[in-house]
Amino acid sequence: MVVIETPNSPRSRKGAQWEKRAWLFMRFSGVFLVFLIIGHLSVNLVLPEHGVKAIDFAFVAGKWASPFWKVYDGVLLWLALLHGTNGMRVIVADYTERLWIRKALTITLWVVAATLIVLGTLVITTFDPCIDPNVHSYLPDLNCHA
Amino acid sequence: MPSRPAGTLYRGKLGMWSWVLHRITGVGIYFFLLVHILDTALVRVSPEAYNSVVASYKTTIIGLAEIGLVGAILFHAFNGIRILLVDFWRKGAKYQNQMFWIVLVLWVVLMAGFVPRQLMHIFG
Numbered sequence: 230m231v232v233i234e235t236p237n238s239p240r241s242r243k244g245a246q247w248e249k250r251a252w253l254f255m256r257f258s259g260v261f262l263v264f265l266i267i268g269h270l271s272v273n274l275v276l277p278e279h280g281v282k283a284i285d286f287a288f289v290a291g292k293w294a295s296p297f298w299k300v301y302d303g304v305l306l307w308l309a310l311l312h313g314t315n316g317m318r319v320i321v322a323d324y325t326e327r328l329w330i331r332k333a334l335t336i337t338l339w340v341v342a343a344t345l346i347v348l349g350t351l352v353i354t355t356f357d358p359c360i361d362p363n364v365h366s367y368l369p370d371l372n373c374h375a
Numbered sequence: 376m377p378s379r380p381a382g383t384l385y386r387g388k389l390g391m392w393s394w395v396l397h398r399i400t401g402v403g404i405y406f407f408l409l410v411h412i413l414d415t416a417l418v419r420v421s422p423e424a425y426n427s428v429v430a431s432y433k434t435t436i437i438g439l440a441e442i443g444l445v446g447a448i449l450f451h452a453f454n455g456i457r458i459l460l461v462d463f464w465r466k467g468a469k470y471q472n473q474m475f476w477i478v479l480v481l482w483v484v485l486m487a488g489f490v491p492r493q494l495m496h497i498f499g
Contacts, residue, residue, distance in 0.1 A: 256459050263452040270445060275489065280496030281441065282433045286422035289415070306412065313405040320398060345412045352419045361422040 251315055258312045265305045287367045290358040294368060299353050306349040314342040393475050397454050400447035407444055438497035442490055449485055453478040 277283035292298040317338050325331035358364045359373035385391070414432075417425040431437060457474045461467040467474075 256462065259455045259459065263456060266448055266452060270448070274441070274445070275492055279499070280493065281438060282496060284429055284432070286418060286425045289418050289425070309408055310412070313401070313408055316401045317405055320402065341409065345409065348416055349412050352416045356418060 255312060255315060258308045261304075262308055262312060265301070265308065268301070269305060286361060290356075290361065290364065290368060293353070293356050294358070294371070299356075303350060303353050306353070307346060310342050310346055310349075314338050389472055389475050393454055393457070393478070396450060397458070400451040403447050404444070404451060435497055438493065442486075442493055445489055445493070446482070446486055449482050450478070453481050 273284060274280055277288075293302075318335055321331060321334045321338065325334065358368060358371060364371055364373065387394070414425075414428050417428055432441070454475070457471065457478050460474060461471050
């Protein structure tokens with residue numbers, strides 16, 4: 230059972246400010262994500278002639294030859310992961326009763342988010358199509374220095 | 376222990392079910408996102424590593440599961456816009472029920488376009 234020891238004590242303004250920003254972030258990131266995800270699914274899953282079967286290393290290398298898709302995928306990575314992690318944080322807060330379990334799960338969520346944001350950002354920014362020796366068969370203009 | 380008072384079961388009708396669906400789809404999308412970032416990260420390892428893992432997405436069973444994923448994403452996206460309108464539009468709360476039906480109609484229309492296309496890709 231949850232015991233509220235001093236219900237009339239003033240609540241932390243800082244915590245409330247943070248929650249309000251998180252609430253606003255969910256709504257604004259959500260609007261962007263609707264457009265980004267519909268574009269993402271269209272370009273990768275629906276429009277290619279063979280759909281998901283068209284996706285391979287060459288497909289990704291072809292897309293990431295353009296800075297547009299690198300920025301697009303980077304923004305999608307950051308917004309989706311932060312939106313998803315914050316949503317999970319709210320769900321954890323709703324269903325956990327013991328404080329230490331809530332804290333442990335919340336910390337885990339943010340550690341996972343930070344790890345995957347760093348990993349994903351590094352993958353996009355340091356991607357090297359030249360690790361494929363056959364890269365010239367699908368990106369003929371690419372200049373790979375030996 | 377005090378006995379449980381009768382008649383307090385919350386019945387929120389459509390608004391409650393939209394909230395439940397928003398949560399369930401959100402959690403599902405979250406866990407797929409974790410997997411999807413990791414599988415895409417394999418392009419930094421080698422073309423062989425990436426291609427062999429992405430090959431599993433091209434199987435019939437995962438191809439069918441993708442219909443569920445896209446369905447979850449589209450519902451979450453449209454219902455998210457509905458939540459935004461409930462929060463920021465003056466008449467949002469008044470029309471939340473009608474907006475839920477619009478969400479479902481939009482969802483059915485887009486899924487009617489996507490599902491045959493995906494089935495053609497899987498079995499074609």
